[in-house]
Amino acid sequence: MSETGTQTVRFVRDTMLPEAAPPASQSGAVKWLRENLFSGWLNTILTILGALVLFQILRGLVPWFAHSVWNAQTLGECRQIIAETWGEGARGACLAVVRDRWTQWTFGFYPAHLYWRPVLALVLLFAALAPILFSAVPRRLMAFSALFPFVGYWLLWGGTIWTPVVALAGFVVGYAVWRGMAKRNALAAVLLAVAAALVWWLFLAGPVERALAGVAPLALESVRSSSFGGFVLALTIGVSAISLSLPLGIMLALGRQSDMFLIKTLSVCFIEFIRGVPLITLLFTASLLLNYFLPPGTNFDIILRVIIMVTLFAAAYIAEVIRGGLAALPRGQYEAADALGLDYFQAQRLIVLPQALKISIPGIVSTFIGLFKDTTLVVFVGLLDPLKGITDAVRASTDWKGIYWEPYIFVGFIFFLFCFGMSRYSMYLERRLKRDHR
Incomplete structure (x- = not known):
């Protein structure tokens, strides 16, 4: 409103002002850069140093991958193609080794005419995991999930x-x-x-x-465990140990929280002993010492022994993760279960464990990821893991003798895909369960 002399004139706008664009520094990429990369002098220095390091890495990697060769039968032929295409002194990735030996990395020394069996087992594994991992899949398919371990064993070992x-x-x-x-x-x-x-x-x-x-x-047709190797071996040990260690870890966590002295003592002793011993020691125990305690002539499969030891090792760590989830629950949740008249098993199944497991999801998945990567340690007990056992076999062949980086990059990339997939699924599960309720 405006004043004219001693009279007041009221003014009301009957049209809206056009919407103005925000300042360039407060929107889009510029805003993101200011908030995340250049928010202060320290952050700015770290951003510049990081960019320089990244530039130096990419300056060597980009040409190396750009000069890669996928079609060659030997390392010498691969280097000859690089020299003829990009000139003498040029360097490139000889990824032809992956194309030439990918079946060896995948199946190890599994008989070639039986490759269909581990492939079928892998397909059935995904079908068995679907009703467990995704709520949209009908629950009645859980019956197949329970049968899969026996079907998978028969397909792999025959x-x-x-x-x-x-x-x-x-x-x-x-x-x-x-x-x-x-x-x-x-x-x-x-x-x-x-x-x-x-x-x-x-x-x-x-x-x-x-x-x-x-x-x-x-x-x-029977297949000996010595024929297993590569990612077939890693998935067999990893999936088996992950599936078995979770329920065992839950029981150990509940045993450690128990009021019964004997159960609590046994659980504590087991967890602390396993967590205090390196996994490689347990694997050597499974490979060498266990035979001394078995009756003469006993044939105890080496892969089964490794699965048992890796399962016990992971279960001890999962038990501590779940114990943290149990300790994080308010005391009122236990009192509410008592007020409803639930017995111990009903209270754990319906009230306590669902909440404790939701809290423990990040720690459980982190343990699973570490467990899957630890399957490479089986090379120390004579099994051919993909990272060391199969890679050394490939590099020792006359065709690829002298190759170095390419096999490790390939195997590391495959492990990254599996571990990244588990990490993303845990994030999806946390969002679906809405852990924080905010």
Whole structure:
């Protein structure tokens, strides 16, 4: 409004002012650069130093990859192609080794005419993981997820089909005993179920398997564990150890939090002992010392021994991660479970563990990623992992003798894809469960 003499004239605008663009320094890329890279003198110096380091790295890597060769049979032929194409003294990546030996990195020394079996096992693995990892997949497919370990074992190792069948029957026997005793005493039901399964596996499984094999000899060609290698070996050990270590870690975490002195003491001793011993020591124990404690003539598969040790190692670390999640829960959650009249197992299944596991997702996935990368340590017990065992075999061949960086870059890239995928899935799971509720 404006004043004229002693009178006041009121003015109301009847049209909107056109929308003005924000200042250039407060929008778009300029704003992002100011806030993230040049927000202060220290940040500016670090940005410039980082850019210089990145420039030096790319100045060597870009021409090296730009001069790469994918079609060659030997290292000498590869270097000859680089010299003829880009001149004498030019350097380039001889990625033809990947094209020439990718089956060896993937399957190790698995028989070539049986490659379809690990490929089929991998496809079925993704199908089995789908209902576990993604809520949109029908839950009824979980039955296949439970059967996959036995199907996968039969596909990879072969032999009679009755070996995985009688192994599965042990779980069926244990479950039947648990269902029959669960309403009377939950703890006694669990102990009796475990005892029944062990009796089946130790004393009854062998005779039943031989009898069934005599009646119906259904079998695939057997493959020795020494033929395993490359990423087939890494995935077999990694997936098995990840799948087994999570439930075992949960039990150890609950045992460490238990009020029962014996269970708590055993859990604490196991966790602290495993966490205090390097994984390589446990692998040597599985490879060398374990045979001294077995009956003469016992054939205990080396890959199975490694899986057991890696599982125990990972379970101890997962137990501590989950214990942190349990400790982070407010005491009121436990009191609420008591107020609802829930027993211990119901309270853990319905209230405590779901919240503790959501809190522990980052730590659990980090342990899984470290576990998958640690599968490369099996080279020290005579198994051909992709990073050292297979790569050394490739570099020792006369065709590729002298090659260095390309095999390690290829194997590292494949490991990065698997580990990055696990990391992204954990972020997706955190968003879906809305951990922070903000």
